[in-house]
Amino acid sequence: xxxxxxxxxxxxxxxxxxxxxxxxxxxxxxxxxxxxxxxxxxxxxxxxxxxxxxxxxxxxxxxxxxxxxxxxxxxxxxxxxxxxxxxxxxxxxxxxxxxxxxxxxxxxxxxxxxxxxxxxxxxxxxxxxxxxxxxxxxxxxxxxxxxxxxxxxxxxxxxxxxxxxxxxxxxxxxxxxxxxxxxxxxxxxxxxxxxxxxxxxxxxxxxxxxxxxxxxxxxxxxxx
Numbered sequence: 001x002x003x004x005x006x007x008x009x010x011x012x013x014x015x016x017x018x019x020x021x022x023x024x025x026x027x028x029x030x031x032x033x034x035x036x037x038x039x040x041x042x043x044x045x046x047x048x049x050x051x052x053x054x055x056x057x058x059x060x061x062x063x064x065x066x067x068x069x070x071x072x073x074x075x076x077x078x079x080x081x082x083x084x085x086x087x088x089x090x091x092x093x094x095x096x097x098x099x100x101x102x103x104x105x106x107x108x109x110x111x112x113x114x115x116x117x118x119x120x121x122x123x124x125x126x127x128x129x130x131x132x133x134x135x136x137x138x139x140x141x142x143x144x145x146x147x148x149x150x151x152x153x154x155x156x157x158x159x160x161x162x163x164x165x166x167x168x169x170x171x172x173x174x175x176x177x178x179x180x181x182x183x184x185x186x187x188x189x190x191x192x193x194x195x196x197x198x199x200x201x202x203x204x205x206x207x208x209x210x211x212x213x214x215x216x217x218x219x220x221x222x223x224x
Contacts, residue, residue: 018070045130045190045222048073052191076184077214081120082110092120094217096183098210126224128187130194132157134223136205139164145202146170157193160204171196175204179211186215190222 026034039053040046047053050069057065080095082102090111091099099110122128137145139162146153146166157171158164166172173189176182193201203219206212 016070018068022068043124043127043129045128045194046078046187047191048076048184048187052188055191072188074184075180076186076188077218078122080214081122083113083118083120085118086116090114090117092117093123094213096180096214098213100210122221125221127221128190128218129222129224130190130201132194132198132201134190134201134203134219136203136219136223139204142202142204155199156202157196157198157200158202158204159189159193160202162204171198179206179215182206182212183215186218 022034026032040056044056047056049072050067053067054065075096077095078093080091080097080102081093083090083092084106088108088111089102089106090113091102092113102110139160142158142160142162143164146156146158146164149156149167151167151169153167154169157173158166159173159175161175161177163174164172171193173193175189176185190201203223206216206219
């Protein structure tokens with residue numbers, strides 16, 4: 001699976017044990033590399049389990065689709081991408097490694113991308129999007145909107161950290177207060193809500209701060 005990979009800081013980049021076993025088996029048969037496509041359709045919600053990948057490509061035959069199942073992705077959102085080609089690190093895509101952690105690891109401050117920054121995967125304005133429209137809003141406006149709609153809010157799914165009150169039948173999912181846990185489950189929850197029969201997905205805007213940058217980035221693109 002290409003999406004939802006594990007981030008790491010430092011010179012040693014850990015690889016998944018199942019992927020390592022595949023490479024060892026391939027070398028034993030004279031194959032010295034394995035190439036695979038992204039595990040999701042362009043612009044859509046990334047898969048974080050083997051079942052998600054199978055759902056993405058359900059139209060393919062079993063012979064045409066080979067999924068290596070190493071369990072659910074431990075991080076969830078995609079990796080941090082950093083440009084190190086111009087003498088100072090430039091953050092191209094936020095992930096679970098924060099700019100402060102990157103700066104501590106490389107001994108240099110991390111810059112924001114400018115016009116000269118190279119293009120990076122997953123940085124289009126609209127990306128990671130369910131088929132159902134996503135809207136971000138604060139906890140107060142979320143509760144107010146649910147109060148106004150009342151029973152008519154049954155066509156809305158809500159994913160929020162704040163404890164909200166809604167009419168019976170409204171799909172409510174609680175977002176973890178911990179950013180790492182929120183990142184780990186984000187795409188799985190979006191996929192679940194996308195297939196729940198609702199017409200809208202309302203998400204409470206994540207808090208400010210570097211620890212939430214990766215989750216906030218994915219949700220802003222999903223809602224664009």
